[in-house]
Amino acid sequence: MPIDEQTDSIISYDWISDSKSLKIEASKPDLPNENARVLCILEDGDTINQIINCSLVLGLNITEGILVVGKKKIYFISDLHYDPLKREVLNIDLVPKESRDINIELITGQDNKTSIELRSNTNIINSWPLKDIIYIIKKPFLLRDVGLEVMLTNRSSYFLSFADKKFRNAAHQVLSNYTNITSLDPILAKVLQQLTEYGNQIGSWNGITKANLSTKFSSILTSKVFLADDFDATNLWKLNKLSNFYYLMIVNSLAGRSINDVTQYPIFPWVIADYTSDTLDLNDPKTYRDLSKPMGAQSEKRMIQFMERYEAMKSLNNENVKPFHYGTHYSSAMIVSSYLVRLKPFTDSFLLLQGGQFGHADRLFNSIERTWSSAAIENTTDVRELIPEFYFLPEFLLNINDYNLGVDQNGNHVTDVILPPWANNDPKIFIKKNREALESKYVTEHLNEWIDLIFGYKQRGENAVKACNVFNKLSYPGAVNLDNIDDENERRTVTSIIHNFGQIPLQVFQSAHPSRKYEKRCAIIKPQIFEKFELIDTKNHTFEKVQYIKGVQDVTGKHIWQGYKFLDVTLIEPEIGSIRIRLVSDTGLEINGTIFKNIHNCPITVVRKWKENMLLTGDSDGLIKVWEYKKEKDTFILNELSLLTCHLNKIIQIETFLENNILITLDSVGYVYSWDMTRYQVINCFAEDGKFISISQQSETVGIITFPNNLLKLFTFNGSKYCETGVADEKKRVVTLQSLEIIQSPRHQYLQDVDYFVVGYSDCSISVYQLSLDGTNWEIKTIPILLHGVDTSKAVSVLSCIRMILFQQDCDKSSNLQLVLGYHNGTLETYSSTI
Known part of the structure; x- marks a missing residue:
């Protein structure tokens, strides 16, 4: 039965976890035709434009299925296969082995021909609105040009692998019509646009050996020489407008690396070489590794050994045995999984590679200093580099899941990773110092040398030989074409080598990468004197308690502040325009004149803007609802997307x-x-004594004011506590908490000090607190604030809310700090200071 015909088959289905995924069960598991399954999961009003067989790649988990491109959404449905000749969808178990994805068996070692009896008769479906696609980019998978990565507006991404380049290109051609980057900030939008353009060009010539480059491919290859000069991200980085971390993530993406594929995970450099000192001096060049040399050349003695190996292999003059320095690689699935072994889903990937066992405890990643010594000095089979998590995720260093990792040869139980002395046994300190080192003057001015080795002109050829940077030939794109290997055993062997050994990134830069001059950037707020200034806004008086302070720009670019009472606020949406939200009853809202009754079963207590045209509402019973406000035909509707159920009491605050x-x-x-x-699921419970909450928009640090002791407690978003301090006494009480907002020009710069929280009190005074690392201890510092021009008559009104914004300019310009205070009587006061 063709896919576009109706069916009388009996189908039942159950929804799971969220509105984006569902599980479908067929009442007749022996039916060879699965068209009905596909038809029943389409959103109302959606139609099928195209169906392509592919696999969804996540870590080492490869799931076969079909990609259904509809009019409204794209759907990935697992365990199905589409026969284009018969126009039929089949259960994957009924498909001949030669038509199945061989990568599953090659990577996992498991037969992809699972019996029907053993397979659960369910399909897991992921669906994504076409309007949410930001960009798509062609990428290699196992050194074959068959991958495609899709990024959505919520910053999630999905990696798809196809049978061959033809099917991948067909999917790319269809989906590229829907990309929309207008919702992003201009810098990120421009970078993603060029990533797509350059990435698709690179995908068309990497994998072609130099010997048989056609004129067409030669011209593309030659054109890449100017990439370092014309690529916007490179220019922004050179001008100190992008952090080193952010720029490396961009280059990794351009080079085919992806966080969804552990065989091609993003590569980051070791930058610190000192893991034994009690204190770390980031101003001393001796603290750092030599970024002009690969890890195998950090030790002179070991470098000589590798060079002698290369010369010995070269002297054999064997065309089938290309000489190399290293028999192992700096990035592989095993290296990535071993670094992240304490976190799901990488634990599963590690166990899969290890045959289901953690293995000997002494071989696990268990010590930063020992791992550095192995990779840089001692071990001739270890030249590993790092991964991005070393610069932002302290939790990967903790055995938070309490895995039994065994006992080492000294009789010690392996649990958390052993940190260097200067980290004071605190992963948060290690990550902060490592990130500071990555953004330091020394690394900034030498990072281009490391990029030359990994992504640039020293990656291959004679320049790689001189730099002691040559690896096994099978790890290079273009060295082998798996599609031309007919013998299954040989293909399995070659794929296994590529998979286990590691893959050289696609070469992005053909000439020396430009260097960057270091300019220190910070957001340090010192004791400030604020001057009061008049509000331009004439609608600053609500005559009721101010609960929202909203900033807009006038025609001259000046910021105007407006105060709004509870649930009477105007939001601006790019597609819909101005949205006014007003409470019309305990359980109903009016949005732009349309009344939506009884959207909760009890009084609404909180409304919060979410992304695009999405809203969050909380009620007195503790239920939080996620809504989409959209236009269908000539009518605006409020569509419930999900329920957040964990609280059992009145919701009083939602921060995003x-x-x-x-x-x-x-x-x-x-x-x-x-x-x-992304999944509408609870992650963690931070506290049971919270009174006010806030979250830093720069670092994700969470601030909580507790009761009845009025403590300010600061946490990482994953719940690891930094420290706490008292913020009030018996004479005054806390009435509001807000984190400092930083508006950068442009964004994506590195600011070392960003965690500031503003506390407002019942006597209309305020205090500013900063999270600071004093040597090897976290502390919360108080920053004195003095307001000039305070109207003493305001003492009769109580402070209700605060916004504090730092307008961060370029290094040679002063920055402006603005403080906006809202009161119970409906008025605003605005203060300004220059730093």
């Missing part, structure tokens, strides 16, 4: 971190929860 899809919520009893909004 949009870039990482994070929520922090607080109820009237004091419970504070964090949420993953």
